[in-house]
Amino acid sequence: MSKSPEGALRATLARVAPGTELRDGLERILRGRTGALIVLGQDKVVDSICSGGFDINIAFSPTRLRELAKMDGAIVCDRDGSNILRAGVQLVPDHTIATQESGTRHRTAERVAIQTGFPVVSVSQSMHIIALYVQGIRYLLEGSEPVLARGNQALATLERYRSRLDQVTSALSAAEIEAVVTVRDVAAMLQRQEMVRRISEEIAQYVLELGADGRLLALQLDELSAGLGPGSDLLLKDYSNLGREELDIEAALKKLRALDSTDLIDLGKFAAILGISPGIDSLEAVVAPKGHRLLAGIKSVPRAVADRLVNNFGGLQRLMAANIEDLMAVDGIGEQRARTVREGLSRVAESSLLDRFL
Numbered sequence: 001m002s003k004s005p006e007g008a009l010r011a012t013l014a015r016v017a018p019g020t021e022l023r024d025g026l027e028r029i030l031r032g033r034t035g036a037l038i039v040l041g042q043d044k045v046v047d048s049i050c051s052g053g054f055d056i057n058i059a060f061s062p063t064r065l066r067e068l069a070k071m072d073g074a075i076v077c078d079r080d081g082s083n084i085l086r087a088g089v090q091l092v093p094d095h096t097i098a099t100q101e102s103g104t105r106h107r108t109a110e111r112v113a114i115q116t117g118f119p120v121v122s123v124s125q126s127m128h129i130i131a132l133y134v135q136g137i138r139y140l141l142e143g144s145e146p147v148l149a150r151g152n153q154a155l156a157t158l159e160r161y162r163s164r165l166d167q168v169t170s171a172l173s174a175a176e177i178e179a180v181v182t183v184r185d186v187a188a189m190l191q192r193q194e195m196v197r198r199i200s201e202e203i204a205q206y207v208l209e210l211g212a213d214g215r216l217l218a219l220q221l222d223e224l225s226a227g228l229g230p231g232s233d234l235l236l237k238d239y240s241n242l243g244r245e246e247l248d249i250e251a252a253l254k255k256l257r258a259l260d261s262t263d264l265i266d267l268g269k270f271a272a273i274l275g276i277s278p279g280i281d282s283l284e285a286v287v288a289p290k291g292h293r294l295l296a297g298i299k300s301v302p303r304a305v306a307d308r309l310v311n312n313f314g315g316l317q318r319l320m321a322a323n324i325e326d327l328m329a330v331d332g333i334g335e336q337r338a339r340t341v342r343e344g345l346s347r348v349a350e351s352s353l354l355d356r357f358l
């Protein structure tokens with residue numbers, strides 16, 4: 001099981017989303033006012049902590065799950081949830097595994113999930129809730145309405161963030177063409193890209209959780225994500241030489257993902273990721289891009305060719321000044337491709353300047 005806990009949670013959310021047979025079964029148990037303890041997977045570790053009960057090995061169906069949940073004990077399903085393997089089982093997980101839960105059903109669920117690595121679902125009879133236990137995470141399943149409400153709110157935020165990102169993107173492109181980019185412009189774009197990425201990821205999780213009820217939200221998310229352009233990796237690559245040492249792009253992306261919500265509104269944190277020391281180096285310093293991001297905007301230029309162009313010309317300004325012959329001097333660039341690059345760059349230049357002045 002190589003998935004991160006968050007990845008495993010997302011996969012489990014998809015398995016129990018509205019519209020799935022498993023969710024139907026869980027809802028029936030909830031409506032029937034009984035409880036349940038269900039392990040979603042079986043292997044030697046699961047077998048070793050199962051005591052009593054009986055092997056049943058039948059195809060999964062919501063009504064069977066509901067009927068079996070009326071009995072005391074836990075239910076074990078196979079990994080993909082297509083069969084119910086055992087029922088009426090007493091689970092005896094390692095009691096030294098720390099748990100925050102109080103009731104025995106929930107304590108058991110949390111420990112079994114940690115010990116086996118398989119997701120465990122508990123339906124609480126007294127609290128009338130469905131909880132997922134995935135590795136160390138506890139996640140309460142809600143009905144679709146509150147999740148949809150949060151999803152729609154997040155969608156409105158994404159719309160605002162997206163429009164701001166579009167503004168800073170065209171401002172940066174125009175500044176790159178005119179060679180007047182400041183550290184502030186780059187940090188602002190990095191910040192806006194990260195804000196859009198985070199809220200999009202949040203909505204994607206709601207979509208997963210909503211299953212069949214999330215279709216509209218998914219369509220709207222797709223629409224608002226269309227034409228987003230190159231990601232933060234290319235922006236970082238463009239400005240990887242601002243600090244004292246060449247930036248390690250993977251490490252910088254990790255730092256970006258690790259920023260907390262208060263860091264997210266501090267431009268200095270983004271400048272620091274670029275290798276700039278806020279307070280020592282000026283955010284107003286003029287810097288030059290290598291050209292990766294704008295080259296990525298020219299559809300027919302593959303990444304490897306773009307890298308070669310950047311390496312040869314050493315920066316966007318020299319690339320913009322290159323004529324067809326200069327471009328053809330680069331290894332692997334024939335006349336056709338040289339023209340595509342030349343025309344592509346001219347188009348990018350014209351459209352960014354138009355965006356700026358219209």
Ligand SMILES: Nc1ncnc2c1ncn2[C@@H]1O[C@H](COP(=O)(O)OP(=O)(O)OP(=O)(O)O)[C@@H](O)[C@H]1O
Pocket residue numbers: 035036037071072073074089090091092102103104105106107108123124125126127
């Ligand atoms: N270790 C276990 N293995 C299998 N089933 C268990 C285990 N612990 C509890 N259960 C099941 O959970 C039921 C409820 O137990 P208990 O009331 O102690 O837990 P609880 O956490 O308070 O549950 P609820 O929130 O549903 O009221 C038991 O009757 C049994 O069916």
